[in-house]
Amino acid sequence: MALGLPAGTAFNSNFTRWSQDWNRSVSRRRDAAVMIDTDDRQASYEVLLLLADADARWWDYGSAVRLLDHAAEARGGLPPEYEFKRARWARLRDLRGSRPQAWSRQAA
Numbered sequence: 001m002a003l004g005l006p007a008g009t010a011f012n013s014n015f016t017r018w019s020q021d022w023n024r025s026v027s028r029r030r031d032a033a034v035m036i037d038t039d040d041r042q043a044s045y046e047v048l049l050l051l052a053d054a055d056a057r058w059w060d061y062g063s064a065v066r067l068l069d070h071a072a073e074a075r076g077g078l079p080p081e082y083e084f085k086r087a088r089w090a091r092l093r094d095l096r097g098s099r100p101q102a103w104s105r106q107a108a
Contacts, residue, residue: 045075049082056085061093 052067068086072078078086 045071056089061089064089065093
């Protein structure tokens with residue numbers, strides 16, 4: 001018995017079987033990590049869109065547009081609904097200028 005193998009067992013066959021099992025387990029873990037990473041990216045993208053909607057509700061159109069820009073950069077674009085919102089909020093941001101945000105309620 002050489003190398004702790006039973007008599008008559010070829011070293012290569014055991015090693016190959018072991019390495020195949022190892023490769024399968026590694027690929028499963030790698031696939032799970034990719035799915036988690038993809039889910040995390042999707043969740044962070046959706047959070048950016050929600051934050052942009054929240055900022056726009058508070059009349060902070062500059063911040064809303066910046067958040068949509070970050071979301072578009074992260075994902076490679078925006079859904080058509082958010083492209084429309086971005087254009088609208090950019091116009092409103094330019095119209096409002098330096099007026100205070102909704103939460104301040106100061107006279108302009």
